[in-house]
Amino acid sequence: METWYYVVESIDGDYANLKRTDIESEDLKLVARALLPEGIAEGTQLKYEFMQYSIV
Template structure:
């Protein structure tokens, strides 16, 4: 099961571009904003586990 952290690099309409913190050279992941917490902004840190994203401080 995949568990990792992401940083929101940019928000483009209904999608957000996420960068993994443990593999910074990996290609950005494009995720629909409907799958992400409502109050994300560029620079938000997210934790992904069990097909859910949560904001971390």
């Protein structure tokens, strides 16, 4: 299973915009905050593996 790294670029209500940090990309991924760990804020570093997000 692959591992991806993200940073929370912005939070908009019940959703967060995530940007990949392990590759060069300007694309943002819109993710429901219910799928993310509690306590995230803009600038929080996240790791995605095994279909779960965790704070790095």
